[in-house]
């Protein structure tokens with residue numbers, strides 16, 4: 001059966017400042033400033049489409065030229081946007097970010113969109129959109145109602161859900177949302193908060209044991225924690241497979257979007273039937289390509305060629 005992944009999440013416009021020299025928080029910093037299409041959900045939808053996974057996006061945008069541009073860019077890579085709500089205002093969030101001279105995040109401020117229109121759309125169309133999908137990707141920190149409605153409908157239709165956090169606002173208060181989820185991927189700082197331990201500073205074996213304990217407790221099938229330049233650790237509670245994946249070397253341009261890209265590559269692998277250990281290799285590759293680009297996504301054509309290459313060479317047995 002041909003996969004179709006529906007991504008439920010936010011659209012942001014990112015304003016990124018790149019420091020040309022050593023960034024000084026209190027001083028004047030010369031560099032370049034760019035507006036880039038962002039938002040965790042939008043980034044993942046574009047990445048999945050670039051990786052040739054048939055994808056739909058469920059979100060809200062502003063009824064403005066900028067909103068039209070977001071939809072046009074997604075249409076160019078064949079993302080289905082029929083469930084995207086056009087709002088008079090506050091349909092899209094904004095993310096102001098400063099990247100230091102090494103491409104690492106030096107500071108940021110987020111302005112969330114108003115999630116009312118998306119919540120209403122999920123209530124109205126949830127059943128239809130889930131029944132049109134083989135897999136769901138859910139940005140889990142939107143509103144509790146969006147998360148619960150999506151998970152309930154997906155459970156009714158027996159459709160697997162992969163979760164990605166935003167600011168941990170919702171999942172931290174309601175960790176039961178992870179119960180029975182197919183997959184969840186977060187970074188080590190989010191794992192510190194969610195697991196309530198100093199996950200970041202554990203050794204690899206203890207990190208894997210902590211993932212296993214959390215996943216088994218929540219009936220979460222696959223749990224991956226990314227560790228920035230130190231790679232990622234993962235656990236699959238069905239196969240009991242635990243492991244560690246190191247990074248591919250990169251020419252750092254902009255680290256933002258790396259987590260979304262890692263998530264996208266891993267989900268692409270899982271949707272294509274790879275094991276979790278194989279899928280995190282795809283995630284690691286897609287993250288590396290994204291880090292080498294000032295955009296939140298890697299370039300379409302090169303992604304298409306390289307993703308296909310990776311898949312063919314490494315995993316088609």
Ligand SMILES: Nc1ncnc2c1ncn2[C@@H]1O[C@H](COP(=O)(O)OP(=O)(O)O)[C@@H](O)[C@H]1O
Nearest residue numbers: 187226227228229231232247258259262284287
């Ligand atoms: N400096 C780096 N070099 C190579 N790969 C990296 C680097 N930083 C991050 N990555 C890749 O991106 C993934 C996600 O990065 P991370 O910083 O953990 O996520 P987030 O962007 O959510 O904070 C990592 O698991 C790794 O595969």
Ligand SMILES: O=c1[nH]cc([C@@H]2O[C@H](COP(=O)(O)O)[C@@H](O)[C@H]2O)c(=O)[nH]1
Nearest residue numbers: 012038039040095110256257258259260
């Ligand atoms: O409160 C939020 N801050 C930031 C983002 C988005 O997160 C992305 C950065 O992702 P990462 O965490 O993978 O670096 C940016 O595109 C930005 O728009 C978001 O959705 N919500």
